Amino acid sequence: MTHAISRRDVLRGTGALVLAFSLSRHAFALTETGASETPLRGLPGSLDSTPLLDAWIRIEPNGNATVFTGKAELGQGIRTALMQVAAEELKLPIARLTLITADTGRTPNEGYTAASHSVQDSGTALRNAAAQVREILIGEAARRVGASASELSARDGVVIGPGGFHFGYGDLVSEQLLHVDAQPTSILTDPRDFTVMDRPVPRVDIPAKVTGGAAYVQDMRLPGMVHGRIVRPPSYGARLAALDAGPVETMPGVLKVVRDGAFLGVIAEKEWTAIQAMRRLAALARWDETAELPDEARLPDALMALPSRDTTILDVGQPVAPSYAVDGLFSRPYLAHGSIGPSCAIARMEGDALTVWTHTQGVYPLRNALATLLAMPQDKVRCIHAEGAGCYGQNGADDVGADAALLARAVPGRPVRVQWMREQEHAWEPFGPGMVAHLRAALGPDGSIAAWQHDVWSQSHMMRPGPPGTLLAARDIADPFPPAPPVDLPMPEGGGDRNAVPLYVLPNARAVNHFLPEMPLRGSSMRSLGGYLNIFAIESTMDDLAGLSGQDPVDFRLHHLADERARTVVTEAAERFGWKSRPKAPAGSGYGFAFARYKNLEAYCAIALEIAIDQDTGRTVIQRAVAAVDTGQVVNPDGVRNQIEGGIVQATSWTLFESVRFDRRRITSIDWASYPILRFAHVPRHIEVHIVGRPGLPFLGAGEAAQGPTGAAIANAVRDVTGRRLRTLPLDAATVRAAMTASSLPTHSPS
């Protein structure tokens, strides 16, 4: 008898396994969307990986269209935007479109819905596919009447031609007509002729959400559905020492207690019963805890002391100067995604096939991870996206999918709905990693930046499935999977080093990414990844350099910017805000400005704002924020505004309030009291978003453009008020009050 090496045997070599990953970061040339970096066919957007037109668009016999995307609605409005793109090029009213989103049984594999790539990947694919489908339909009509295609046109789902003949799309389409590969180029609608794109089409999902419709996976009620809950360990890596589950198994309404190593779950007919059983089970469990977390008060030191794999991502001229005008260490704590709805999934095992309804950002990668976890063939596992609460990156979505799958295996035929509790989401989600950035810069005699050095330390921002070891349950079961290797996302998009290369023209500059393979706290992708801290650091430093050289912060930025689109948004934000003519701020108030192009590849965003600080409490409130944004061709201007407004508010919360708390063993910020976020009392009093239109240019992702500039603009405004440069996030009330007390407010006495 041969004996396969168990996963546990492999796991014993964990240390060696991690060390073995001291390879070049390009050995893991995985992008944040999971897509290949090198084009396969040279086709536009995701057509490159899924070229068949009818994988994207099918015309029904009644002439309506069913449109497929591998991307998922996360509350960002992508469903509506993609329908606009398809409707525009199909020349079909949007009401005649049905959009099917991420489903391993039905849609193209577009990796993860992440990295502000959805319009660029899927929107580009759908725009081209829709245009090509339209032309094929026109061609078919031309063939039937023996006319030239150039004499025909399409409108409202009808191909019309000279002499008044017309064919409905449904009459033209036949079995194999659209079962052809896409061509590299398409006849795209001129932006001047748009009737659906670049219009504020109302979101198709909002009516159900404001009337109590079944809008979320949390709202699904499948026949025979039961409710599961999980008992998570008290700390990372804790093993179950003892458990007598008997008292829970005999609770009325409890169907089953599932125990597999340290993975513990309960299944009950009713949700409230499942919650009570979970609490009872948790109280009965005894754990061996081994976690050793860093000293939260000295987190930056702890991070910088970890072994790192260093990559120089920018090296031009002579970045080393004899002395630096600005030399500062910036840091952010671990941040929680903080979804308002705890993660949820429904799984059903029927025969040898598993179906999981999930709000994952990547149905295919999760499908692959679950298949490995459960030792099932991939084609027997289907993951169907259903909306959850906003996730802003990887929250507990994938983990709870695995939880539900493991419980479903215990009650074949019955759908099991599992939702995490608030404390589980707060303690166990993969946080946005804590980070440090060290910036040094020198000024030349002409007031230009003469030398610049940026060092950034961060663990991985990309610990999503595929490998099953990314899933909590896979680490807890009796025969656990090894921890997934840490992924260092490569440039140009980067991970912890995202936006660490300034867009400014710097003749002497170096940037080094210190990638930390160890992960003191569980972490993964959170909106803007390293961009938030790197932009915070760069834009704070830019302001300090401007001040030291006696230049206006906006002028100083423009002096170092060559990119015309960057200059335009900076100028636009400054003009709309009235930056040049801003009055002297009253005591306790001040102004801040910041700019970045997200990833140096996506949307451009500049923000000018005014804050007021309550002198007694140190609490900061934005009085007015003005943003200018260039997202290339706009699909839905109101969608862009919603994303930028939301980005400003969310980043204001990160900047002023947020910090994951922990002691040397456990996460201690486990609810909204211990992890406060911004509430209505502290919302900005006014936000304006100005879109710089770029008709006909490629789509640029907008969902993560505002976060970095917001944090930096607030810090610059705090400096304007207090005279103090605060580099340690968050700029919470106590921190700002201390800065106020330390400053004598010399420049802002009422005039």
Next chain:
Amino acid sequence: MITFTVNGTQRSVTSDPDTPLLYVLRDELALNGAKFGCGLGQCGACTVLVDGEALFSCITPVMLLEGRSIRTVEGLGTVDEPGPLQAAFIAEQAAQCGYCIAGMMMRAQELLERIPDPDDDDILAALEPQLCRCGTHMRVIRAVKRAAQALAQAQALAQASEGAR
């Protein structure tokens, strides 16, 4: 058995008396509006009106509701005929993920019933118990104001037609 009205209809429920109202609404009555957010009365996703007063259904045992009148977002209108507050949220596109919005709207409904013409401070104070993570706050504030205006106009019209009679 506990009996109360939900959105104007009398309902009798059999859940254990200590079951929080949230689970009775969602699991026994199959209503989606009230959401589980924290189970701790910290986020407001579960907010409903009980005799016109907004409360956290996730921490309110159903035994306290005998004979009382409960209103959820389903009671404000339908997709086909949205009520004034729902119409205002649609007009302002006041949602991103929307998970918090149904609770947010019930808090706003309570405010509008108490103060028909709220100013910014009234709105901020009223909505303070409600968390939103997407950052849709600015739109929510605008939607509440829009709803207040619509309600005022409707009332003025009603009074005018009353006076004309």
